[in-house]
Amino acid sequence: MLTALMCACSGPWNNPYPDSDAGKNILYGAFAERPKHLDPVQSYSSNEILITAQIYEPPLQYHYLKRPYELIPASAAKMPSVQYFDKKGTRLPDNAGDEQIAYTIYEISIMPGIRFQPHPAFAKDQQGEFLYHRLPEKELTDIHKLGDFPHTGSRELTAEDYVFQIKRLAHPRLHSPIFGLMSDYIIGLKEYAETLRTADEAQLKEQGSDAYLDLNSYPLAGAEAVDRYTYHVKINGKYPQFKYWLAMPFFAPIPWEAERFYNQKGLAEKNINLDWYPLGTGPYMLTKNDPNRMMVLEKNPNFHGETYPSEGMPVDEQADLLRDAGAPLPFIDKVIYSRERESIPRWNKFLQGYYDASSIGSDSFDQAVQLAGQGEATVTEAMQEQGIRLETAVATSTNYMGFNMLDPVVGGIGKQGREAARKLRQAISIAVDYEEYVSIFANGRGIPAQGPIAPGIAGHREGKEGINPVVYDWVDGRPRRKPIEAARKLLAEAGYPDGMDAKTGAPLVLYFDVTTRGTEDKSSLDWMRKQFQKLNIQLVVRNTDYNRFQDKIRKGNAQIFEWGWNADYPDPENFLFLLYGPQQKVGSEGENAANYSNPEYNRLFDRMKNMEDGLKRQQIIDRMITILRHDSPWLWGYHPKEYGLYHAWYGNIKANRLSHNNVKYFRIDAGLREQKRSEWNKPVVWPAIAGLIVLVASIIPAVVVYRRRERGAGITSTESTIETQMS
Numbered sequence: 001m002l003t004a005l006m007c008a009c010s011g012p013w014n015n016p017y018p019d020s021d022a023g024k025n026i027l028y029g030a031f032a033e034r035p036k037h038l039d040p041v042q043s044y045s046s047n048e049i050l051i052t053a054q055i056y057e058p059p060l061q062y063h064y065l066k067r068p069y070e071l072i073p074a075s076a077a078k079m080p081s082v083q084y085f086d087k088k089g090t091r092l093p094d095n096a097g098d099e100q101i102a103y104t105i106y107e108i109s110i111m112p113g114i115r116f117q118p119h120p121a122f123a124k125d126q127q128g129e130f131l132y133h134r135l136p137e138k139e140l141t142d143i144h145k146l147g148d149f150p151h152t153g154s155r156e157l158t159a160e161d162y163v164f165q166i167k168r169l170a171h172p173r174l175h176s177p178i179f180g181l182m183s184d185y186i187i188g189l190k191e192y193a194e195t196l197r198t199a200d201e202a203q204l205k206e207q208g209s210d211a212y213l214d215l216n217s218y219p220l221a222g223a224e225a226v227d228r229y230t231y232h233v234k235i236n237g238k239y240p241q242f243k244y245w246l247a248m249p250f251f252a253p254i255p256w257e258a259e260r261f262y263n264q265k266g267l268a269e270k271n272i273n274l275d276w277y278p279l280g281t282g283p284y285m286l287t288k289n290d291p292n293r294m295m296v297l298e299k300n301p302n303f304h305g306e307t308y309p310s311e312g313m314p315v316d317e318q319a320d321l322l323r324d325a326g327a328p329l330p331f332i333d334k335v336i337y338s339r340e341r342e343s344i345p346r347w348n349k350f351l352q353g354y355y356d357a358s359s360i361g362s363d364s365f366d367q368a369v370q371l372a373g374q375g376e377a378t379v380t381e382a383m384q385e386q387g388i389r390l391e392t393a394v395a396t397s398t399n400y401m402g403f404n405m406l407d408p409v410v411g412g413i414g415k416q417g418r419e420a421a422r423k424l425r426q427a428i429s430i431a432v433d434y435e436e437y438v439s440i441f442a443n444g445r446g447i448p449a450q451g452p453i454a455p456g457i458a459g460h461r462e463g464k465e466g467i468n469p470v471v472y473d474w475v476d477g478r479p480r481r482k483p484i485e486a487a488r489k490l491l492a493e494a495g496y497p498d499g500m501d502a503k504t505g506a507p508l509v510l511y512f513d514v515t516t517r518g519t520e521d522k523s524s525l526d527w528m529r530k531q532f533q534k535l536n537i538q539l540v541v542r543n544t545d546y547n548r549f550q551d552k553i554r555k556g557n558a559q560i561f562e563w564g565w566n567a568d569y570p571d572p573e574n575f576l577f578l579l580y581g582p583q584q585k586v587g588s589e590g591e592n593a594a595n596y597s598n599p600e601y602n603r604l605f606d607r608m609k610n611m612e613d614g615l616k617r618q619q620i621i622d623r624m625i626t627i628l629r630h631d632s633p634w635l636w637g638y639h640p641k642e643y644g645l646y647h648a649w650y651g652n653i654k655a656n657r658l659s660h661n662n663v664k665y666f667r668i669d670a671g672l673r674e675q676k677r678s679e680w681n682k683p684v685v686w687p688a689i690a691g692l693i694v695l696v697a698s699i700i701p702a703v704v705v706y707r708r709r710e711r712g713a714g715i716t717s718t719e720s721t722i723e724t725q726m727s
Contacts, residue, residue, distance in 0.1 A: 499536025
């Protein structure tokens with residue numbers, strides 16, 4: 001039986017994928033947290049853009065290889081033209097002063113011939129009527145997922161689809177995280193939101209919850225289609241950073257047919273909506289969405305086509321990153337992302353060749369990475385033998401701990417309360433030793449932050465002028481964290497001498513909200529408790545899943561929380577707006593999760609945000625950073641250094657933290673992968689054979705004894721029978 005079983009298994013026995021996928025052009029990856037939003041108007045998390053960036057196609061994108069980062073057309077036919085106008089509507093020259101510019105018009109022209117992916121929302125009958133826009137309930141009985149609809153259709157992308165998506169930013173039933181910011185810039189968007197809200201309330205009252213709010217019936221002054229392939233976006237004043245937003249899924253096209261289709265009664269209850277089944281023009285489409293187990297992307301058969309970059313940086317040719325120059329994209333047919341909640345199984349599957357790439361956790365760092373003589377990180381010999389290579393990059397991001405400024409303890413109420421809370425936050429900022437954290441839990445892969453702006457972004461300061469004087473002293477040419485005695489003094493001044501409330505005598509207890517973690521992160525949470533214990537503060541950790549965590553932050557129910565931010569575009573405004581008052585989470589649905597608001601900071605932000613980089617802008621940024629350090633709404637945390645491991649069969653890899661639509665550039669050598677998987681996962685059968693031999697050997701004596709006993713019993717029985725007959 002064992003021999004038959006061995007002969008029947010041609011591949012590795014531990015392969016988690018079906019044999020039918022062997023040797024196919026598939027990219028295998030993993031994700032830890034299920035995405036909550038795949039609708040581009042709401043999606044704003046790093047785990048979501050892993051999916052959305054491959055499906056939706058905004059007008060612009062970042063060049064994959066060039067550094068510094070350079071914007072290039074995606075679905076746009078060319079880079080947008082920018083036109084300035086005064087209050088009278090007179091066109092101004094390109095070098096006009098900011099005070100002269102009343103509004104800016106971005107004119108975007110898209111390529112003709114682009115088509116949406118196949119989707120039931122476009123399906124029509126022979127008379128040209130939509131098949132699935134008026135579904136009776138009885139037809140939904142056998143519909144459980146989008147693939148259950150038997151017919152699909154498509155149509156050409158038009159400028160109106162981009163305008164429709166911009167309108168959706170103000171939809172009263174959606175909560176776009178950038179609405180607050182964009183309503184300050186896109187002319188009429190704030191008023192448009194009020195118009196839609198009034199219309200929606202009236203329709204809901206008349207028609208009930210199934211009412212469909214048709215955005216095409218309500219024009220928006222700040223976004224309009226000029227012709228089939230051209231549209232305008234009208235911006236208040238001058239906002240140079242707007243071009244970066246045009247490279248984000250927020251400004252990708254959405255067809256009105258999709259919203260009309262998904263709005264029907266009974267579909268949302270089956271998770272048939274844009275948050276579950278996106279609809280785009282990009283190189284891939286989501287064909288399977290089981291976020292508790294697996295998400296699958298496959299080539300969009302209607303993709304308009306694109307080619308691999310023909311130029312890059314001087315080092316790119318040496319790194320063999322230009323061998324595919326001019327080749328049609330995408331290279332990979334299918335992408336399978338499997339959910340792995342724990343890091344150890346994810347790491348083991350990577351070493352077995354079942355995931356094509358892997359990050360490096362603290363528990364596997366020494367196994368994967370070694371430091372060369374000059375401090376340069378390289379892979380260990382064991383990794384080299386497997387052909388695994390290391391790619392590193394300083395991330396344009398920050399990991400931080402935030403204080404909820406609406407909280408009565410850490411945020412403070414009233415002038416006296418705010419001052420006490422500020423000193424409490426400063427004391428905690430000194431006590432939590434991020435140098436130690438980076439050393440222990442990130443294996444040195446990070447730079448303790450002195451403020452919100454990441455290295456490599458304009459406005460970031462290095463050296464003595466870049467340190468946070470609230471937390472650090474400059475000693476012997478380097479920053480040194482202030483002694484814990486300084487933190488204890490601030491704590492006493494805040495009204496909590498030795499961690500006890502001076503008024504009540506009760507110990508100070510604070511609450512730390514984090515996303516649910518695996519057992520491997522227990523030590524880091526224990527470490528964080530010990531940092532607070534330096535001040536005799538009791539820290540209570542409250543774990544929750546990521547979706548619930550987002551809800552708590554949005555409602556302001558967290559006291560202290562841990563979060564991070566990846567730059568959307570290479571400008572300091574993209575970090576500084578995270579602490580801009582009008583961007584508060586509570587009440588504004590913005591990205592200011594700390595709900596921090598300082599009037600002077602807000603005024604400076606309004607001045608800085610539209611300026612070109614230069615000395616004047618830097619001076620304003622310096623003052624803003626000084627205010628933030630004094631108020632300490634964040635523990636500034638650290639800026640991570642990113643390490644990624646890639647198997648030999650995984651090609652065209654270049655770290656690009658601002659561009660997320662990179663899967664189309666990747667290449668997989670499926671034959672080499674299959675060969676290596678077989679080599680690394682050969683079944684070890686000798687223990688089973690040895691066990692079988694031992695089992696047989698142990699059974700033989702028992703069989704011999706049994707047979708002797710049976711023969712003995714038979715002889716005795718025969719003799720008894722003979723004696724009976726004779727008698």
